Amino acid sequence: MNAENTPKKRLYLVITILFPIIFFLLLELGLRLFNYGEDYPLFQPVANQAGWLETNPNVVKRFYSNPENAAKVQISPVYFKADKPKDSFRIVVQGGSTAAGYPYGRWGGLAGMLNDRLEATFPDREIEVITTAMSAVNSYTMLDFVDEIIDIQPDAVLIYAGHNEFIGIMGVGTSLSSAEARGTTLLYLKLRKLRLYQLVQSVMNLFSAAPIDQAATGEARKTLMAKAAAGQLISKDSDTFALGEQQLAGNLDLILSKYAEAGIPVMVGTLASNEKDQAPFVSEPERLSDNGKMLQQQLQNALTNQQLDELSELTKQYPSSAEAWYAYAQATLATGDAKLARERFVIAKDLDQMRFRAPESFNKIIRTAALKHQATLVDVNQHLAAESKDGIIGDELMLEHLHPNAEGYFLLADAYYEVLKSQQLIGTWGNQLTREQAASEMPITEVDRVVADFKIKQLKANYPFTDTPYDVEFPKPWHPVIELARQKVEKEKSWVEIMSELLTFYQQTDQLDKGAVVARMLAQASPTNSGNNLSAGMLLMFKGEYQRSLRYLLRSAELNPNNADTWTGLAYSRIGLGQKQLALRAIERLERLRGNPDTINELKQQVSRL
CATH class of the missing domain: 3.40.50.1110 (SGNH hydrolase)
Known part of the structure; x- marks a missing residue:
C-alpha cells in the first residue's frame, strides 16, 4: 500500500512545489502580454x-x-x-x-x-x-x-x-x-x-x-x-x-x-x-546639546584669539568633533602652514556626520x-x-x-583631457587649443551662469544649509540674458528656444565669440539639424577658425545638400585653409545652386590668389 502511494506522493510534492512557480511565471507572461510595466532602457x-x-x-x-x-x-x-x-x-x-x-x-x-x-x-x-x-x-x-x-x-x-x-x-x-x-x-x-x-x-x-x-x-x-x-x-x-x-x-x-x-x-x-570653505553640516556633539553649545563658544573664543594650543586641546577632548577640527584647520591656515591645515580640513570633512x-x-x-x-x-x-x-x-x-x-x-x-592626451587614445593631438583659449570659450553661457546662481541660492536656502528654510526670488529681468534665464527657470520655453534666442541676441550685438559658443552647443545638441550646424560653421568661419568650421559645414551639407549658404561657407573655409581644389568644387556646386553672383566672383578671385 505504501509502495503504491509513493509515486503519487512524489507527484503531489512536485506539483505543490511547481504550482506557485508556474502561477507566477504565467502571471509575469500575462503582464508582459498586456504591456504592463516598463523596461526603461538606458x-x-x-x-x-x-x-x-x-x-x-x-x-x-x-x-x-x-x-x-x-x-x-x-x-x-x-x-x-x-x-x-x-x-x-x-x-x-x-x-x-x-x-x-x-x-x-x-x-x-x-x-x-x-x-x-x-x-x-x-x-x-x-x-x-x-x-x-x-x-x-x-x-x-x-x-x-x-x-x-x-x-x-x-x-x-x-x-x-x-x-x-x-x-x-x-x-x-x-x-x-x-x-x-x-x-x-x-x-x-x-x-x-x-x-x-x-x-x-x-x-x-x-x-x-x-x-x-x-x-x-x-x-x-x-x-x-x-x-x-x-x-x-x-x-x-x-x-x-x-x-x-x-x-x-x-x-x-x-x-x-x-x-x-x-x-x-x-x-x-x-x-x-x-x-x-564648507563648515561641517553635523558635528559631534550636536550644536543644540549643552556640550555642543559649550564647545562652540570655546572654539569661537580660541579661533578669534588664534589660540592654537587651546584648539589642539579641544580636538583631544573632542576627537570626533568635526567643528573642533575645522576651527583648528582654520587657525592653522592663518599661521601659513597650508600643508598641515589641509590635513586638518580633511579630518573635519571626514568627521562630518552628514555624508554629502x-x-x-x-x-x-x-x-x-x-x-x-x-x-x-x-x-x-x-x-x-x-x-x-x-x-x-x-x-x-x-x-x-x-x-x-x-x-x-x-x-x-x-584633468581627464590631459590624461586622454597622455594615453594617446584618440590619435595625434596636433590641433589642440591652449588651455587658456579653451577656458575662455568653455560651453557655459551667461544664461547658464545666471540660472546656476539662482539654483545654488535656492539650495542654500534649504536644509541642511539652514534650519529655517526661506524663499529666494529670481532677480528682476533688467537685461535680455536675465530674461532668458528667467524663462529657463520658469520652464516657459525649451532649452533649444532659449539658446536660439540667445544666439540671435549675440549676433545682433556683434558678440561673435559668445555666439559661436552657443551655436556649437546647439549643433552638438541637434546633430541632425542642418540649420544649427550651418550657424555654428558660419560663425567659426567668420572668426577665421576654418578647420573647426568644416565639421559643422560638412554636416550641414550632408543634411541639406542644396543650401547655397552652406556651400558658400565651405568655399570660404577651404580658401582659408589653402585648399584650392576643394574650394573650386564648392564654388562649382554653388554655381549649380545659383548662388549670389557677386559672392561667387569674390570667391573665384580669392581662389586665383592661392
Whole structure:
C-alpha cells in the first residue's frame, strides 16, 4: 500500500512545489502580454530620426518607483548613431550630479566640456561623448548601466562618482534605499525588471504617503537628497560608514572588471570637494546639546584669539568633533602652514556626520580599484587642489560643498583631457587649443551662469544649509540674458528656444565669440539639424577658425545638400585653409545652386590668389 502511494506522493510534492512557480511565471507572461510595466532602457531610438539613439531621460524610473521622486532626477538626452561610425571615437561618461554638470546642465559637466574641447582638437574626426550621469546616483546605478554601455561599443569610459554612496539612490544611509544589505540591493536590481515586481511596487505606492508638495514650507521643502538623509547621521566609526566603503569597493570592482573583460579602457577620477570653505553640516556633539553649545563658544573664543594650543586641546577632548577640527584647520591656515591645515580640513570633512561629501577613504578605494583592474587614474582632487589658493580646495572653485563653479568644472574636464592626451587614445593631438583659449570659450553661457546662481541660492536656502528654510526670488529681468534665464527657470520655453534666442541676441550685438559658443552647443545638441550646424560653421568661419568650421559645414551639407549658404561657407573655409581644389568644387556646386553672383566672383578671385 505504501509502495503504491509513493509515486503519487512524489507527484503531489512536485506539483505543490511547481504550482506557485508556474502561477507566477504565467502571471509575469500575462503582464508582459498586456504591456504592463516598463523596461526603461538606458538608450532608446530617437523619435522621427531613423538610425539614431539617445540616452533615456526616464531611465531613473528603474530605481524610483515614486513618480514624484523620479521626476526630479533625469538624465540629459544625448543623440548618437545607433551604428557606430568606423572613424568615430566614442566616450561614455558615468557618475552623479557633478559628472552631469549640476547646476549648469549638460555642457557644464564632464561630457559637455570634453566633447566641445575634443571636437576642436580633432576637427577631422567624429567625436562622440555620451553622458549617462545624473543627480543622486551612486555605484549601484552605474553598475546597472554597464552592460548596456558595453553594447554601444565605447572606445573609453570615464567615471567620476562616489559622493552619493551614503546619501543617494540605494545608498546605505538613505531612507530611499531599497535595502541595507548590498547583496539584497544587487538582487533588487535584477528583480525590478520583472513586471510582477513592478505591479507589487505600484500597489505599495497606493498606500504610501502622499507626494511632497514642493511649494510647501518647512520639512516639505527639503531637497530630494536632504530628505533621503533625514535622520541618517553617520559617524566615521559606525557600521553604516563601513558598509558605505564596502559598497563602493565591491561595486567599483564589478564595474571595472566588466569593462576590463570587454577590453574597454576606463579612466576613473579621485573625488574633490570643498574642504576650506564648507563648515561641517553635523558635528559631534550636536550644536543644540549643552556640550555642543559649550564647545562652540570655546572654539569661537580660541579661533578669534588664534589660540592654537587651546584648539589642539579641544580636538583631544573632542576627537570626533568635526567643528573642533575645522576651527583648528582654520587657525592653522592663518599661521601659513597650508600643508598641515589641509590635513586638518580633511579630518573635519571626514568627521562630518552628514555624508554629502565623500570621505578621504573613498579616494584610497578608487586608487586601489584602478590599480587592480589596470584602469587609468585621473587625480581630479589633486588637479583642483593645485589650482586652489594654498593648495586647499575652497570657494574659488566650488559653489557649495562639492559642486564646482564654471572654472572648477573646466578644470575637472581638463584633468581627464590631459590624461586622454597622455594615453594617446584618440590619435595625434596636433590641433589642440591652449588651455587658456579653451577656458575662455568653455560651453557655459551667461544664461547658464545666471540660472546656476539662482539654483545654488535656492539650495542654500534649504536644509541642511539652514534650519529655517526661506524663499529666494529670481532677480528682476533688467537685461535680455536675465530674461532668458528667467524663462529657463520658469520652464516657459525649451532649452533649444532659449539658446536660439540667445544666439540671435549675440549676433545682433556683434558678440561673435559668445555666439559661436552657443551655436556649437546647439549643433552638438541637434546633430541632425542642418540649420544649427550651418550657424555654428558660419560663425567659426567668420572668426577665421576654418578647420573647426568644416565639421559643422560638412554636416550641414550632408543634411541639406542644396543650401547655397552652406556651400558658400565651405568655399570660404577651404580658401582659408589653402585648399584650392576643394574650394573650386564648392564654388562649382554653388554655381549649380545659383548662388549670389557677386559672392561667387569674390570667391573665384580669392581662389586665383592661392
